[in-house]
Amino acid sequence: MNAALTITRPGIGDLAILLLCLMLIPLSLHWLGKARSVPDAIRITSPDTTSKIYSLAPDRTLNVNGRLGTSSIEISNGSARFTSSPCSGKHCVLSGWHSRSGSGMACLPNRVAMTLLAPDDTYDGLNY
């Protein structure tokens, strides 16, 4: 038995569903973009190793050996901060918590830097 292919004119309900789908596309892209900007990892650069990427979970403190001594980076609730560093100015410690993708801080005298990373970074680089 051959199945007959019949084409009918779309009804109001079909058009409404199509319209709804079209409206959902930009909304989905917006949600997707937001989800991507949430960092889930931290990249730490130090003079004695190549850059390493650590997960932002679980909460913990990482001790990183630098040129002058040990810098401590605390990870908590998806954010990170320097809690101590052997440099004189302590700018890295004073900068506080960093929670955005691409955000980060370097202790230049100790040659230790951290950058927060999202699964697909919103920005390829930060200008400041």
Place this chain on the structure above:
Amino acid sequence: MPGLAIVLLSLSACQSEEVLSRQSFVFGTLVEVKIRTSDRDQAIDAVDTLFSRFDQLHTDWHAWKLGDMTATSAKLSQDEWFTPAASITPVLEYSQQLYRDSRGLFNPAMGSLIALWGFHADTLPDKPPAETAIDSILRNLPGMDDIEFNNGRVRGHHPHIIIDAGGMAKGYAVDTGTELLRKHGINNALLNAGGDLCGIGNRGDRAWRVGIRHPNGQGVLASIDLSDGECVFTSGDYERGYDYENRHYHHIIDPRTGYPANGAVSVTVLHPDGARADAASTALLVAGVDGWQDIARSMKVDKVLLVDHQGRLHMTAGMQKRVVIRDNAAQEIIIAPQV
């Protein structure tokens, strides 16, 4: 079928490409290079050469640690013709051009004033210098017009010239770096020298996208997609400095007053010439809200974004077309269409 073959070939090429990211502490800052490449070895070789070159330039151009630039400064004060090291003369010549274009607001010859403020040291001072000491230097401040050039030889006509090319050196180095990467066959890369960036080509799926950090430290102010060869540089009063009696003293000194510039919070410049973008962001920060448009015209930069102390954004029409401002990032946006 030919159409299908082209699509399959493109997919194959895409699958073999990757964005390689390498970081290193060079040129006194953290430098990151991202390269979109299908030849990992070629990219790594190019980046290693770049980092090595930056290390050398950092030593050559250092304003206060012994090297070619400090040797040049010492000879410039002696009023005699001499031939500087090869890496120095082009920097001096271009610095003089940028000094003139900025009407003296970008002045690499006033290293003595920068040193007086304590910025020629790894450890910053506890308090600013005495007013009398600032006035003393300001009364007879050297400028780049005190340097004469003749076929690769130079001569200084001021006893107190100390060259501090910090206001354009990173830009000049990044220009050198992008040229080096291109010579190594790199056609798609993003070079980030401590927050100042230049792009080559694109990321593949889109242009290299740069976020401009809000000067208040809270997230991102705006974003810019870089065209091939474009650079974005920002100078701000939140950069290197120290606090004394509840005031912040930063390292961008106004040559007219002898004190840190206070006419704006930050200035961002987008331009294909990294050295010009670097020097212009410095000069326009010094010019401040009242004078930035005139200096932007004389420095031939038409894509400028300035943040004032009230949180308002001032920008050229050229920048307005390129920048994407984040929601709620600014109190007010003022366009300067005549620049």
